[in-house]
Amino acid sequence: MPKGTGWRISLIAAFVVLSFLYLTPTLASKLPSWWGTFLPKDKIHLGLDLQGGTHLVMEVDTQKAVEGSLDLVATDLEDTLNSKNLRFKRISRSGPDKISVVVYEKGTADTVLKLIKDKYPTYEQSPTFDEGGFVAMTLRVNDKDAQDRKDKAVQQALETIRNRIDQFGVSEPTIQREGINHIVVQLPGIKDPQRAIDLIGRTARLDFKMVREDISPTSGTIPDDAEVLKEKSVDPATGAVTEIPIVVQKKSMITGDLLTDAQVRIDSQFNQPYVAIEFNSLGAKLFDQVTAANVGKRFAIVLDNNIHSAPVIRERISGGSAQISGNFTEKTAADLAIVLRAGALPAPVNIIQNVTVGPSLGQDSINKGLYAGLIGVLLVIIFMAVYYKLSGLIADLGMLLNILFLMGILAVLGATLTLPGIAAIVLLIGMSVDANVIIFERIREELKLGKSPKAALDAGYDKAFLTIMDSHITTLITAAVLFQFGTGPVKGFAVSLSLGVIINLFTSLVGTKVIFDLFLHQGRVKKMSI
Amino acid sequence: MELLGKTHIDFIGKRNISFVLSSLVAIIGIIGIIQIGRGAANMGIDFSGGTAMQLKFSKPFLIGDARSALHKHGIDKADLQEIKEGNMLLVKMAGAAVGKQSEVVQTAFKKELADNPFSVESTTEIGPSIGDKLRKDTLIAVALSLLGIILYIAWRFDFKFGIGAIVATIHDVLAMVAVFYLLNKEINLLFITAVLTIAGYSLTDTVVIFDRIRENLHKNLKGAMHNIFNNSINEVLSRTIVTSLTTFVAAASLFLFGGEVIHDFSLALLIGIGVATYSSVFVASPIVVILENRALAKNVQTA
Numbered sequence: 001m002p003k004g005t006g007w008r009i010s011l012i013a014a015f016v017v018l019s020f021l022y023l024t025p026t027l028a029s030k031l032p033s034w035w036g037t038f039l040p041k042d043k044i045h046l047g048l049d050l051q052g053g054t055h056l057v058m059e060v061d062t063q064k065a066v067e068g069s070l071d072l073v074a075t076d077l078e079d080t081l082n083s084k085n086l087r088f089k090r091i092s093r094s095g096p097d098k099i100s101v102v103v104y105e106k107g108t109a110d111t112v113l114k115l116i117k118d119k120y121p122t123y124e125q126s127p128t129f130d131e132g133g134f135v136a137m138t139l140r141v142n143d144k145d146a147q148d149r150k151d152k153a154v155q156q157a158l159e160t161i162r163n164r165i166d167q168f169g170v171s172e173p174t175i176q177r178e179g180i181n182h183i184v185v186q187l188p189g190i191k192d193p194q195r196a197i198d199l200i201g202r203t204a205r206l207d208f209k210m211v212r213e214d215i216s217p218t219s220g221t222i223p224d225d226a227e228v229l230k231e232k233s234v235d236p237a238t239g240a241v242t243e244i245p246i247v248v249q250k251k252s253m254i255t256g257d258l259l260t261d262a263q264v265r266i267d268s269q270f271n272q273p274y275v276a277i278e279f280n281s282l283g284a285k286l287f288d289q290v291t292a293a294n295v296g297k298r299f300a301i302v303l304d305n306n307i308h309s310a311p312v313i314r315e316r317i318s319g320g321s322a323q324i325s326g327n328f329t330e331k332t333a334a335d336l337a338i339v340l341r342a343g344a345l346p347a348p349v350n351i352i353q354n355v356t357v358g359p360s361l362g363q364d365s366i367n368k369g370l371y372a373g374l375i376g377v378l379l380v381i382i383f384m385a386v387y388y389k390l391s392g393l394i395a396d397l398g399m400l401l402n403i404l405f406l407m408g409i410l411a412v413l414g415a416t417l418t419l420p421g422i423a424a425i426v427l428l429i430g431m432s433v434d435a436n437v438i439i440f441e442r443i444r445e446e447l448k449l450g451k452s453p454k455a456a457l458d459a460g461y462d463k464a465f466l467t468i469m470d471s472h473i474t475t476l477i478t479a480a481v482l483f484q485f486g487t488g489p490v491k492g493f494a495v496s497l498s499l500g501v502i503i504n505l506f507t508s509l510v511g512t513k514v515i516f517d518l519f520l521h522q523g524r525v526k527k528m529s530i
Numbered sequence: 531m532e533l534l535g536k537t538h539i540d541f542i543g544k545r546n547i548s549f550v551l552s553s554l555v556a557i558i559g560i561i562g563i564i565q566i567g568r569g570a571a572n573m574g575i576d577f578s579g580g581t582a583m584q585l586k587f588s589k590p591f592l593i594g595d596a597r598s599a600l601h602k603h604g605i606d607k608a609d610l611q612e613i614k615e616g617n618m619l620l621v622k623m624a625g626a627a628v629g630k631q632s633e634v635v636q637t638a639f640k641k642e643l644a645d646n647p648f649s650v651e652s653t654t655e656i657g658p659s660i661g662d663k664l665r666k667d668t669l670i671a672v673a674l675s676l677l678g679i680i681l682y683i684a685w686r687f688d689f690k691f692g693i694g695a696i697v698a699t700i701h702d703v704l705a706m707v708a709v710f711y712l713l714n715k716e717i718n719l720l721f722i723t724a725v726l727t728i729a730g731y732s733l734t735d736t737v738v739i740f741d742r743i744r745e746n747l748h749k750n751l752k753g754a755m756h757n758i759f760n761n762s763i764n765e766v767l768s769r770t771i772v773t774s775l776t777t778f779v780a781a782a783s784l785f786l787f788g789g790e791v792i793h794d795f796s797l798a799l800l801i802g803i804g805v806a807t808y809s810s811v812f813v814a815s816p817i818v819v820i821l822e823n824r825a826l827a828k829n830v831q832t833a
Contacts, residue, residue, distance in 0.1 A: 049791065057660065193653070194633075352657030361584065361651040361791075368789035376783035380776050387531050387772065420723060423792055426784050427727065427799065430777025431734075437776070438738060441769040467741040470686055471734035477678040478730035482723065485671035490723050497727070 005521075008514040016401070019408025026411050044410045046188075047418035047492055050366050052359035053188040054196065058161075058349040060181045063096060065153030065347035066146050073120065073139075074099050075251065080119070086111060089134055090224065097146060099139040102131060109135040153346040154181050161185065161200050161349075163342035168199055183349070193356045195331065203304050203348045204339035206256030208290070209248040211298035211310055217245035225250050229300070231307035234327060246307055248300045253290045258283030262340035264333045267325065273333040274325035277340065284320025292316040303336075369422040376426045377403075380433055388440050390529035391516075395436035398512040402432045405503045406496065418492030428500035431475070435508035438471075439464045440530055453528040454520045461513055468508065472501050533771060537764045541811055542756050542819050548812035552701055559704025562711030571711055573624070574718025577665050579658035580624040581631040584651040585639070587617040591646055599642030603634055613790060618651070631655075668722050675726055676700075679733055687740055690821040695736045698806075698814035702732045705805040706798055720795040728802030731777070735770065736810040742766045743815070755822050759815050774807040 025031060026043040035041070048055050070093045077099070078091050086108050094100040101116075103109050109128045116125060116139060124140040141149075154177060161183060162175045174186040190196055209229075217228050227250045230243045261278040279287055290299075291313050300310040301324055309326045324336070380399070384392035406425065410417060443460035451459065479498035486494050520528075565571040575582050593612050596619060600608050609622035623631050632653050639648055679699070684692040703725055710717060743762040750758060781803060785796035 057657075059657075059659075350657075351655070353660050354653065354655040356650075356653040358649065358651045360586075360649075365789055365791055368787060369792070372784045372787035372789075375787055376780035379779045379783065383776060383779065387533075389531075419791055420720065420795065423784055423788070423795060423799075426780045427777065430773075430780040431731075433776045434734070434773040437769050437772045441766065441772075445765070463745075467738050470737045470741065474679055474682060474733040474737060475730040477682060478675045478726050481671050481675035481678065482726055485667045485674075486719075486723070490719055493723055493727075 005514055005517055008510055012401070012511055012514070015405055015408070019404045019411075022408050022411040023404075026407075040412070042411060042414040044407065045414065045416045046362075046366070047416045047421070048186060048188060048355070048362075049357050049419045050362050050369075050417065051189055052357050052362035053186065054190055054193045054357075055353070055355040056185040056187075056197065056200070056351055057178070057353035058157075058183045058185065058201065059352050060154045060157045060183065060345075061348045061350060062150035062153050062181050063347075066141065066149050067093060067096060068347065069149055070097070070099055070141060077101065077116070077119075080115065081112065084115075086115075088112070092224075094138065097141050100136060101139065102134050102136045104134060106135055109137065113137060150181070154183065156346045157349060158183055160343050160345050164199055164338055165196075167338045167342060168196060170196070182352075189359060191359075195335065197351065197354065199335050199338060201349055201351055202339055203345045204256070204342075205304055205344045206259070206340060207252035207302040208254040208287075209250075209252055209300045209302055210290075210294065211300050212247040212249055213298065215247045217247050222247065229302060229305060229307050231300075231310060246300060246310060248302070248307070252302075253299075254279075254283060254286050256340060256344055258286070259340055262337040264330070264337050265323070272325065273328045273330050274323050275328070275333055275337050275340065276321065276323050279320040279322070281320070284318070287320060287322065288316065288318040291318075365419050369419055373422060373426045373429075377429055380429055384433060384436075388436075388530055391440055391443075394512050394515050395433060395440070397515070398436060398507045399429060399432045401507050401511055402428065402500065402503055405507070406500050409499050409503070410496070413495075415495055416492055417496075420490060420493035421496040424493045424496035424500065428497070428504065432500070432504045432508070434471070435464075435468050435504060436512060438467055439508070439512075443528070443530060447528065447530070453526070456528070457516050457520055461509070465509065468505070472505055475501050533768060537767055538760075539764060539767075540760055541763045542759050542816050544812065545816035545819075548808075548816070552809070552813055555708050556701055556704045558708035558712065559706075562707040563704070565711065566707070566717055572714050572716050574716045574721070575622060575624060575654060575656050575661075576719045577661050577668075577717070578624045579656050579661035580622065581635075581656075582623075582654045583621045583632055583635055584653075585619045585621065585635075585648045586651050587619065587643075587646050587648040589646055590617055591619070591643060593619075595643065596639070599638045600635065602642060603638035605631070605634060605638065608635075618790070619648075664719065668719070672722070672726065675729065679729070683733070683737070686737075687744065690818050690825070691740050691744075693821065694814040694818040695733060695740070697817055698736050698809040699729050699732050701809050701813050702728055702802060702805045705809075706802050709801050710798065715794055715797070720792070721798055724795050724798035724802060728799065728806055731803065732806035732809060735773070735806050736814045738769065738773075739763060739766055739810050739815060740818075743818070755819050755826070759819050763811055763815060770807060770811065774803055778803050 022040050022042070024039075025035075025041055031041075074091050074093055078088075081088050081091070087104060088108070089102040089104060091099065091101050101112060103112060106128070113125065113128065116123070120139065122142060122145055124142055126138045126140070128135050128137045130136070158175060158177055165173050165175065165185070165187070170187045170190055172188055174184070176184050178184045185200060187193070187196055212226050215222065215226060222228060226247050228245050228247055230245050232241060232243050234241050258279050259277055260280045260283075263276050264273055265276045266273050294313050295315060297313055298310045299313050301308045308324060328336070377399075381396045384395050386392070388395065403425065406428070409415075439460050442464045443456050446456035446459045447453070476498055479494050479501065482494035483491060483498065562571060566573065569578065593610055597608075597610055600606075600610075600621070605623065607623065609620075609624075611620040611622075612618070613620065621635055632650075632655060636650065676696070676699070680692055680696050683695045687695075706725055706728060707717075710721060715721075739762065742765055743759055746758050746762045746765075778800065781796055781799040784792060785800055788796055
């Protein structure tokens with residue numbers, strides 16, 4: 001054997017064995033149980049464009065989270081002032097980061113100022129000022145706290161969404177934060193994407209509010225402490241939606257964060273699904289008090305600012321369990337139970353990107369992509385064998401090694417194969433042949449100058465080396481940039497392309513060369529088949 | 531086997547024809563880019579924001595019926611495209627709010643084409659803020675990769691070759707835009723990917739020829755530029771053709787058998803491979819000849 005052949009052959013053989021090892025989990029439908037203990041388990045993942053699924057980018061409306069916490073502070077302040085018998089005219093959120101407090105006299109104002117300073121030391125307080133004859137003051141949340149609140153809201157939203165998806169049951173979901181207020185969710189192979197999207201995107205804020213029968217929703221003057229909400233009902237026969245406006249107390253008596261559980265049950269009498277909810281001890285106590293004090297009045301169950309139903313309280317309900325019934329299918333009841341269990345989102349989320357691919361289209365793409373790839377490979381193999389004879393076959397072998405190594409590395413990295421990724425592999429077939437074409441054409445020229453096969457081979461490889469390096473590096477530059485700036489499928493393309501280019505350098509400069517060397521090393525070959 | 535024996539084609543001498551042809555293509559390409567910048571070209575929703583859906587109906591339908599069904603439900607500005615194979619319909623609505631339009635489309639067809647049930651094969655909804663970010667990222671990507679390549683060529687060869695290579699590459703990019711613009715094909719992220727790939731491929735092609743020219747320039751310092759360039763191109767001509775052919779064959783099989791999703795992508799690759807091969811012979815090399823001759827003339831004058 002010629003010098004330096006041994007290590008090259010061993011290297012290639014080692015790579016071939018490793019590639020097959022790493023590809024086994026991807027190719028085998030079922031692995032023996034001992035495999036995972038000391039052999040690689042990672043496999044090439046299929047992108048959502050190939051296996052079907054949903055890719056969502058959501059934007060958390062973090063400003064709403066800050067406003068929400070200010071609303072809570074305002075309510076808390078009201079309660080505190082009431083319990084201390086301090087009379088006030090109005091306490092409400094005024095603007096995105098402020099609460100304004102209006103009281104009747106200067107004396108009360110001073111007490112309130114001091115109280116606020118003790119209770120909410122981090123808030124920026126304005127001195128009192130006159131507002132239409134009353135004494136007013138404002139409370140401003142400082143920028144750092146607001147930022148913290150926003151940050152926490154995104155974190156909470158992420159946790160809540162993860163929780164919901166887990167309960168909904170999706171295999172291998174990806175849920176991650178991106179940038180300041182974006183959450184990216186990937187749900188591979190999902191059957192009913194619209195249902196999942198509705199489930200994830202829903203704020204699911206549950207409030208119990210008293211109905212104000214004394215005010216007509218059509219009357220122009222709604223007092224400050226009340227609001228008009230709508231009760232939507234869908235006629236199951238015609239699908240027509242009717243909206244009934246109802247005036248409710250603005251302040252919630254009980255909120256959804258006091259729940260400990262929510263389950264779907266079937267009403268034995270009407271065979272209708274409903275959602276049974278359980279309160280925690282505080283919730284149970286509140287529920288008991290509210291129902292006891294309001295027997296005969298209507299209690300509105302408000303979901304995301306829409307009234308779900310407004311039943312009459314028939315009797316005091318103690319024990320902390322209640323039910324939400326009406327107009328459910330089994331699916332909608334199950335989804336409501338999930339969102340109530342997983343908790344409300346701290347702020348509304350907006351879906352700003354949704355790419356959904358159905359499973360049949362994905363399968364179709366894989367089939368067609370593989371089919372196209374196979375035809376491409378075959379045509380190129382035949383062409384090379386005809387055009388360069390035996391040498392062409394060696395180049396074909398190099399190309400097949402290229403594909404094998406590339407798949408192997410993709411498996412090692414646990415990379416994701418997308419449709420453009422398959423395209424990159426097919427393109428690579430063409431380019432992997434290029435390196436050999438450059439070398440072969442050189443060898444032909446050297447042979448024409450009358451050199452021996454061995455000398456022509458060495459000269460061909462030497463002279464082609466720089467050309468091949470130059471041409472591969474330019475491709476690598478574009479691939480790197482594509483990787484840096486691409487998203488999703490484009491990134492997959494860049495990964496396949498750049499890995500392919502590097503592997504191709506190895507197979508064409510080391511891989512095929514060693515085969516030629518083996519054939520030609522003793523100089524017995526008088527004529528080269530090229 | 532050999533496709534061509536020893537050739538003696540006067541490539542450089544054809545530069546008047548090729549320059550006119552290339553300028554024409556480049557001008558159309560520039561118009562195309564201006565239109566893209568104005569948003570007047572057929573932009574994919576990944577850049578414009580909006581909703582795109584692919585629906586598969588259970589039996590053939592009339593595109594007019596589909597259009598009027600959407601119209602009845604308040605969707606007037608939809609772009610409809612029919613794929614006969616498999617009774618597919620592509621619906622594209624630019625600039626629509628995420629989450630609303632796709633539901634409206636489904637209710638519209640469910641109601642108006644009730645006798646022809648369908649399934650949703652894919653839905654893509656992109657909010658306008660994402661489109662903006664993507665457009666910005668893409669511009670940066672294109673600029674950066676061109677810059678990286680100029681620097682590399684300028685380092686490996688000299689400045690005159692760098693200019694030739696970059697002009698040829700820009701020419702190829704413009705030609706791809708020109709064809710897509712004239713065919714009114716969609717400009718989307720996959721098209722940009724194809725353009726950047728071809729930019730890399732075109733350089734590869736050019737670099738191989740430049741390598742040979744450089745080698746021959748070192749060997750033969752006295753011959754006329756014109757001849758050295760022509761000989762070099764002729765010497766590597768079979769490599770140029772064989773490589774283009776194999777890559778073209780691979781891309782063509784993607785185009786013919788790869789399915790709807792990458793159809794336009796592989797079309798862009800096919801155009802690109804063709805143009806890139808042409809430009810490395812007929813654009814890049816003649817430009818370097820002109821620049822080299824100009825430099826020589828200057829040297830003679832000063833001497």
